[in-house]
Amino acid sequence: MSFDDVLTDIGGFGIFQWKIITLVTIPPLAQCAILLSQVFIAGDGNHWCKVSQWQQEDCWQWNMTMEQCSDFKKTLSIPMNDDGTWSQCSKFNVSGMDLATAFEYSNWTGGEVISCDEGWEFDRSVFHSTIGEEWELVCEKAAIPNLIQSVYFFGYLVGSIAFGRLADRIGRHYTFMLGCTASGVFGMLTSLSPNVIVFTVLRFITAAASYGTTLMCFVIASEIVIPSQRVYTGVVMWMLFSVGYFFLSGTAFITYNWRILVAIIAIPYLAMIAAFPFLTESPRWLLSRDKGESAEKIIRKIARENKKELKEDVLGKLKRGDGNSLTAKSGKLLDLIRVPTMRWYMISMCYSWFVQGFVYFGLTLGTSNLGINVYVAFCLSGVMDLASHFLSIFTMKTFGRRWSASLLMLLAGISCFGSVIAPLGPWRLAVATIGKLAIATSFDIVYVYAGEILPTPLRAVGVGVCSVAARIGGIVAPLLLYLGTISESLPFILFATSSIIGGFLILILPETTNQPLPDTIEDTVNRKRAKKLKTSEKQEYTEIKRTEDTTV
Structure with a gap:
């Protein structure tokens, strides 16, 4: 029993x-x-160089509001970038010049440009x-x-x-x-x-x-x-x-x-x-x-x-x-790869988890600027994540773990390719959102999937190893986005390619829907497409048992 x-x-x-x-x-x-x-x-947030000598001066004599006065001071002391924004790391050298004197030369094109030697002012809006x-x-x-x-x-x-x-x-x-x-x-x-x-x-x-x-x-x-x-x-x-x-x-x-x-x-x-x-x-x-x-x-x-x-x-x-009692003696980290079938399972799961972290955080960072209030945008991102959890329940119950994860990773990859060809604006946002929803849903599934494949004495450490792969993907994703300065489409092509490969590779794993959790390594290996262990795997597993028994 x-x-x-x-x-x-x-x-x-x-x-x-x-x-x-x-x-x-x-x-x-x-x-x-x-x-x-x-x-x-x-x-x-936005910031610009501090000009301490003008901080206590106001613009009442020119009938300016506080906001207008602040912008006027920046006009006189802060250079403009080519895109019409204020420079954040440089200022004009206005040392020794009061605001009234600077106003007399308000049409100037600026003097010597220097770095922010007095610190910065920050926009707290x-x-x-x-x-x-x-x-x-x-x-x-x-x-x-x-x-x-x-x-x-x-x-x-x-x-x-x-x-x-x-x-x-x-x-x-x-x-x-x-x-x-x-x-x-x-x-x-x-x-x-x-x-x-x-x-x-x-x-x-x-x-x-x-x-x-x-x-x-x-x-x-x-x-x-x-x-x-x-x-x-x-x-x-x-x-x-x-x-x-x-x-x-x-x-x-x-x-x-x-x-x-x-x-x-x-x-x-x-x-x-x-x-x-x-x-x-x-x-x-x-x-x-x-x-x-x-x-x-x-x-x-x-x-x-x-x-x-x-x-x-x-x-x-x-x-x-x-x-x-057998699993207690044989449950060691090395056993995740000692048996050939387990080794292939771990390769598939680790790569799948890497793709989840890689693509999920890549799409999140790549589509975070929606042009609306940051708090509202953050909540909208939460809504998409929440929707993915309901979708994951439906797909796992309807299609099982194996095909759900595979098809969703393929959909995420296709969406990333779509982001390359879709025009900027609502169309690209819509395609990227579909990709993020798909990869977030598959993220849920692989968590459940890994827990159902790994045996009890290796479940926690096995999920931990898979999670390491996901964390590496999360670390790599923001670094990869820097490639967008070379080619805008390159990051999305790499996201798409890795996700599609993962969608096919995960088919190595057996289906686990409504199956009992494996309590031994042998239980996990025996699940391989409902077939019996190969002779070589039986020998390998027997050797693990014999080695552990002699050390106890």
């Missing part, structure tokens, strides 16, 4: 599961806010307080905010590996507790950063902890429900991730200080500390570690809360027939 059979008897999606899933959907919401907060805390303004990360320092975001994504990469491995060693529950606590504490400390170096380091640690926590949310939810309900648990969490768009946008709109914003979005993680006593360890993981007594206590708790009767012979059959 498998653990999925036991879940069916004691309630595969009852009160207990609803309680756990409700609690573990909070961290993904907070993770979205922390990830995308860079849009507001490092917003690139959109962003009231940013790290760019506080630490003057402009002009020759303008690349620093982008570097900070790259470091943040590198934190995701580290968190994917560290927390995945940790969860397979000490359990899902303790890893989740550690991640929530670290995310909340370091998130709060980030709001107190005295300089940009400390800020960057704290953002890195927060990124690793917050993403590791979200991975645990996904694994915990997947391991306590029956196969037919897993499609909902994974997608519901990413729906809450999309709700984070609105939480962040609303908080940023009413918060005038970036430090307060950073502190507020860390609060949900600290609030999760109160929920720790209501969470339990994954009984599936306990069984895979030969901790039958602890697993039995939790199984009885699930049955009790779901108001189901647990038959005593069920636990006996589970202990005798599930083969979990």
